[in-house]
Amino acid sequence: MKQRCFYCSNPATLLCDFRLGLPFGERLRHIDGTEYDVTTIDKPAHTCNMPLCREHAEYRGWLHVNAGKNSHFDSYDYCPEHQGMVDTGAPVMQESEAERLRRVVVANAQRRLMRERGAVRSPPPPPEQGKLF
Ligand SMILES: [Zn+2]
Ligand SMILES: [Zn+2]
Structure with missing residues (x-):
């Protein structure tokens, strides 16, 4: 199936x-107990x-592309x-968080499309076929 432009x-x-985020590698712990996530080079970045x-x-x-x-x-x-x-x-995140961000982007894109369509108040009039003759 051919994918269409959004x-x-x-x-x-x-x-x-x-890049919405960097791939999650592992969770580490500071000496003071706070946890933080580090990325990995083994996985691709979470892109839009x-x-x-x-x-x-x-x-x-x-x-x-290094492959x-x-x-x-x-x-x-x-x-x-x-x-x-x-x-x-870009922050380190899990795939689920990247998915959530992608949905936000799609929602913004849909709003953009609606705004652009709304700006055109009426469709352009059809070309008058008989006029040329
Ligand atoms: Zn397009
Ligand atoms: Zn994007």
Whole structure:
């Protein structure tokens, strides 16, 4: 099944690469008893993953995907919800928390779409077929 862009009906060729959080590695404990989570390099970061077409993706450059023999360069794109944002300093989180954040992003995106549709008060009039003749 071909996935469609969240914002239009074009086929989605990209996913938003914004990092919502770093993968959870393990929980450690400070000497004073407070617990803290540390990340791991064994798992990929929790990215937004919003399906996007080229038109709705903000191009951020190229990313080197380190995957052993399959290492390659991939374009690095953000969805409209994350355009202009920086994802350095993303917190360490579990997959369930990342899922919750993705749902928040989807809700924001739906609101954006509704606003954009609401801005168009009436559909543009259909072209008058007979006029040219
Ligand atoms: Zn699109
Ligand atoms: Zn995004």
